Amino acid sequence: MNATKPTVAQRVRKAKMLDTFYKMKQQGDGAGEPIRLPSFSVNSVKALSIEYFAIKSFVLNTLRLCSKLKSFLSNGLGKKCGRGWAAAQSGPLSFASGLTAKLALAAGFIFTFSAAAQTAAQLRALDQLNPANSGLAASGVEATTVPVSVPAGLAYDAVGNLYIAAMNDQVIRKVDLNGIITTVVGTGEQGFGGDGGAALSAQLDSPAGIAIDGSGNLYIADSHNHRIREVVNGVISTIAGTGTAGFSGDGAAATSAQLNLPTAVSVDASGNLYIADTNNQRIRKVVAGTITTVAGTGEQIYSGDGGPALLAGLDSPNGVAADTLVAGKFYIGDTHNQRVRQVDASGIISTLAGTGTKAFSGDGSSGVGAGLARPRGLAVDTSGRILIADSDNNRVRLLANGTIATIAGDGEQTFAGDTGLAIDAALDTPRTTAVSNSGLIALTDTNNQRVRGITLSGAIATLAGIAPSSTESLVLSGVTSTVYGSGSLTATFNYGSATATGTVTLLDGTTAAGTATFSSNTATFSLATLTAGQHTLTASYAGDTNNPAIVSGVYLVTVTPLAIVATANPVSILYGQPIPTLTGTLTGVLPADTANVTAVFATTATQGSQTGLYPITVSLTGSAAPNYSVSLVTGGQSGPDGVTIAPASSRTVLTTSNASPAYSVSTTLTATVTASTSGTATGTVQFLNGATVLGTSALNAGGVATLPVSTLPLGVNSVTAVYSGDTNLTTSTSASVTETVTPFALVATANPVSVLYGQPIPALTGTLTGVAQADAANVTAVFATTATQGARSGVYPITVTLTGSAAANYTVSLSGTPAVTIAAAGSRTVLASSNASIVFSTPITLTATVTSLTSGTPTGTVQFLNGTTVLGTVAVNAGGVATLVVSTLPIGVNALTAVYAGDTNFATSASTAIAETVGSSDFSFNLATGGNGTQTVTPGLSATFPFTVAPTLATFPQAVTFTVSGLPPGATYTLSPASIAAGAGSTAMTLTVQTSNLAGKLAPAPMPRRHGWPAVALGLLLLPFGTRRFRRLSRRFSRRGLMLVWMVFGLAAAGALSGCGAGGFFNQQQQSYNIVVTATSGSISHTASVTLTVQ
Incomplete structure (x- = not known):
């Protein structure tokens, strides 16, 4: 528009928000050529403001007002109308260029006008946001000036007129070849009504998909009325659905069948109608008034490709389109399976596009490898190419000859790009597409409230609808993720300084999820009722006296399941008893859901499971179950309580x-x-004749043990059988059978089977002999066994039964005891050492890893050996690993192996030997540095020799002990320390040798003949008495003490007087001794020698 467009401030402030523009279509563009302005009429239900804005000067020839008028204001006209019904008023009325005339009209008026043919002008009428509320009807109005609220369905007729299902307007509109829009179905009031009457007087409820057949008849998926309606020559009727949501009626009249939220329809060249029965997870077909299902089982899953479509699973199909080339072939927008699927004329279903993962990918390649995001509406052109509304990718894609490509939308969720290339345009959640016979493509830019078209050259433009006014907003804010039963959102209204009143509705898709009342332009919604999953939310405000109706943008909220706790009651039974119904309690369920959530307790234990403890698991059922996540507490705590199966008693019968x-x-x-x-016993049976053991046999898979005996003595023998018991059963003894040493049937021969543990059991085969020729075709042997894949290793008998019309004439026995033998699977043992080279007595860790050669994990024990010497036996853990710590390996190279003992299901195995080198732990033993290794003492005195003992390593691995040899006669010794403990480091050790008093014990040496020694000795003895020191000592010591001292000196002198000077002290012979000290640690010894001379 040009600069003379009035601002909002220039409009009537107290009227409804005026946002629907009706621009009169101008025809002719030559200078001075007349411009014809068609008549315009408005039927108002509510109060309304209409604004006239003149682009150029023009004249209204006539103006007729049949209404109660509040006021009539016209710039330059100065006219006002009083209360009551106004009389007809005629023109001409002149409107000057750039000026505005405004009417404020009460409810109940009819207003018409016509413009002078010779006057060039452009008029606008502005109305409420939702034209349905005002009963607006217009002729000669351009489609691009009219709002279309949630366009959901499109269809072209044979001549190229475009039909639009405006879901929130509750009408079907038609855009003709000149771009003029008219309403063709619906009053705009949400509801159901009008069947059998004029389509314009009918009520719809959220019309979704539409279709038009070759005769111009219009079909409507009236989704929330759960009906399909048809308009023929302007008259509407229901042709499928009862109006009650459900599933029923296949094979009968379509009008008696139940539908559940039908969202799309398509009609083929023969007039057969296809229905996307969305919440029934089915595609249904109406032929000559009879309805049937042609795809879907009703289960909300993905399944069935390559098989009959009737056996396939669908998930919320929102699109269906009949093929234009092949009769009976159609396509499905399998929305929540993220796929487009095809059903061929023979009824076989397959995927044409989509991987099943919600994504965008694959343009330019095969459709089956492309990523789609909630594909909805489909359309098929005359060449058989498929148009896909890839909703959450905000794109329209084309599938041609198996290759997929984007033809509209750049993936941005907004509005942009009109008049440019379609692939560069921005879309917001396109819901469906349509293609005309001439190849023009239309699409619903749903959340942009527009219908847009793509020309043959690839350009895009708006065909219907206008952008919402930028002067008002309704914005949702709050959490984007919440736990089920909690959370809230805030809706904020903004329209200048206006204050919104009344309520605003929160929509989850198209379903009302709650209401809230505005306070200071904000309203808060509780999210407590939203189910777990992602929700596409909008807020819808109907407006009030001063504010317009408005719908917010999309707001995504993820609701996570609420965590609750289930408590299971533990169960104890005997082996072989049936598992009772498991019970427990469920806590944490919201009060509103208590009737809709049930805990189901289960266990892997079954009747016949082996003894042991089996955990209890829990799952939830009920309509509200997806809103919760459950954790299990068994027996009131998180321990291992569950189903406990204890051994049962056994009974042995001997025959x-x-x-x-x-x-x-x-x-x-x-x-x-x-x-x-x-259940079946395993183990062995011992057969006895009295107290004499005849033999022992293992039970077979049927719990039977046999022993052939030919050594029974003559006479009466009392034979018994004693069962040893097993994991599941206790021991038992049979009654005695008397052996006193004295009849016709069919014989079946079964082929025995041998498999390894974990392998599947093959089909059992065999032969049957002895059947009469006449019955040969009427008797069949059926072989069976109790062995199954995964059964424990052992022998499982094969049984035989007869079938056929002549089977009752025979009895059958098996030849021998054929069986399915499940052998232990092979195992592999690998041995590793934590250190391949150690010093003697150093501990190492040996690790043996035992693995299966098939599947499963071996149990049992591993024996560790050094050659043939057993180092130890250790049980393997849950991962098949056994470890042993050893520190006793001898010095040298040791060949270590690990031998797995095997278990019920796995054979024994031995590892490859590994070499473990053990070195000695030497030490040094020497006289200490600086120590005197040669010493001389007189008898009775001692000598001390220092030594150093040092390990080669940091510490001694074993204790060090000492021995001493070569001592003088009568001498004793002391070692400090006497020994060195293992773990000690370098140590200083001293040897103290205490000599004995040798007087009288050693032979005297010859006395020298020198006569001067007595006098010398006596002089030396008397010498101290004359000294001062002696006098001082005499004062310090008692007389008796002095006497004792000198007696000693006297004796020494006497000895000296009796000897001669050539010998030792006291004239004894001097002698040297080589003393040897030996240090021993383990098997290693070292010696050190010292010399002691005794004078």
């Missing part, structure tokens, strides 16, 4: 093949062991 055998004739003893409950 004989011949109770009266002849001497030495073999008879077979058979012991059958059964459980007191159910």
Whole structure:
């Protein structure tokens, strides 16, 4: 528009928000050529303001007002109308260029006008946001000046007129080849009504998909009325659906069938109608008034490709389109499966586009590898190409010859790009498409409230609808993620200084999720009722006296499940008993959901499961179950309580093949062991004749052990069988059978089967002999076994039964005891050492890892060996690993191996030997640095020799002990320390040798003949008495003490007088001794020598 367009401030402030522009279509563009302005009429239900704005000067020839008028204001006219019904008023009325005339009209008026043919002008009428509320009807109005609220369905007729399902307007509109829009179905009031009457007088409820057949008949998916309606020559009727949501009626009249939220329809060249029955997860077809399902089981899953469409799973199909080239072929927008699927004429379903993952990808390549995001409406052109409304990718895509490409939308969720290339335009959640016979493409730019068209050259333009006014807004804000049962959003209204009153509705898609009342232009919604998952929310405000109706933008909220707790009651039973119904309690469910959430307790234990503890699990059922996540507490705590299966008692029955055998004739003893409950015994049976053991046999898979005996003595023998018991059953002894050593049937031969543990059981086969020729075709042997894939290793008998019309004439027995033998699977043991080279007595960790050669994890024990010497036996852990710490390996190279003992399901295995090198732990033993290794003492005195003992390593791995040899006669020694403990480091050790008093014990040496020594000795003895020191000492010591001192000196002098000077002290012979000290640690010894001379 030019600069003379009035601002909002120039409009009537107290009227409804005026946002629908009706621009009169001008025809002719030559200078001075007349411009014809068609008549315009408004039927008002509510109060309304209409504004006239003159682009150029013009004259209204006539003006007729049949209404109660509040006021009539016209710039330059100065006219006012009083209360009451106004009389007809005639023109001409002149409107000057650039001036505005405004009417404020009460409810109940009819207003018409016509413009002078010779006057060039442009008029606008402004109305409420929702024209349905004002009963607006217009002729000669351009489609691009009229708002279209939530355009959801499109269809072209044969001549190129475009039909639009305006979901929130509750009408179907038509845009003709001149771009003029008219309403063709619906009053705009939401509801149901009008069947059998004029389509314009009918009520609809959220019309979605539409279709037009070759005769111009219009079909409407009246989604919230759960009906399909048809308009023929302007008259509307229901042709499918009862109006009650549900599923029923296949094979009967379509009008008696139930639908559940039908969202799309398509009609083929033969007039057959296809319906996307969305919430029934089905595609249905109406032929000559009879309805059937042609795709979908009703289960909300993805399944069935390559098979019949009737057996396929769909998830919320929002689109359906009949093929234009092949009769009976159609396409499905499998919306929440993120796929477009095809059903061919033979009824086989397959995927044409989409991987199942919500994404955008794949343009220019095969459709089956492309990512889609909630594909909805589909259309098929005359060449068989498929148009896809890729809603959440905000694109329209074309699938041609299996290759997919984008033809509209750049992925941005906004509005942009009109008059440019369609692939550069921005769309907001396109819902469906349509294509005309001439190849023009239309699409619903749904959240932009527009219908846009793509020309043959690829340009895009708006065909219908206008952008919302930028002067008002309704914005949602708050949490984007919340837990089920909590959270809130705030709706904020903004329209200048206006204050909104009344209520605003929160919509989850098209479903009302709650209402709130405005306070200071804000309203708060509780999200407590939203289910778990992602929700596309909008706020819808109907307006009030001073404010317009408005719808907010889309707001995404993710609701996560609420965590609740289930408590299971533990159960204890005997092996073979049926598992009782598991019970428990559920806490944390919201009060509103208590009737809609149930805890289901389960266990892997079944009747016949082995003894042990089996955990209890819990799941939720009920309509509200998806809103919760549950964790389990068993027995009131998080311990391992569950279903406990304890061993049951057994019963052993002994039978004989011949109770009266002849001497030495073999008879077979058979012991059958059964459980007191159910199940099959395993283990062994010992057969006895009195107290004499005849032999021991293992039970087969049927709980039977046999022993052939030919050594029974003559006479009456009392034979018994003793069952040893197993994991599941206790031991038991049979009643005695008397052996006193004395009949016709079919024989079946079963082929025995051998498999490894974990392998599947193959089909059992065999032959049947002895059947009469006449019955050969009427008797069949059926072989079976209790063994299943995953059964424990062992022998499982094969049984046989007869079938056929002649089977009752025969009994059957198996030849021998054929069985399915499940052998232990192979295992592999790998040994590793934490340190391949150590010093003697250093601990190392040996690790043996045992793995299966098939599947599963071995259990049992591993024996660790050094050659043939057992180092230890250790149980493997849950991961098949056993470890052993050893520190006793001998010095040298040790060959270590690990031998897995095997278990029920896995055979034994031995590792490859690994070399473990153990070195010695040497030490040094020497006289200490600076120590005197040669010392001389007189008898009775001692000598001390220092030594140093040092380990080669940081510490001694073993204790160090000492021995001493070579001591003088009568000498003793002391070691400090006497020994060195293991773990000590370098240590100083001293040897103290205490000599004995040698007087009288050693042979005297010859006395020298020198006569001067007595006098010398006596002089030396008397010398101290004359000294001062002696006098001082005499004062300090008592007389008796002095006497004792000198007696000692006297004795020494006497000895000296009796000897000679060539010998030792006291004239003894001097002698040296080589003393050897030996230090020993483990097997290592070192010596050190010292010399002690005794004078």
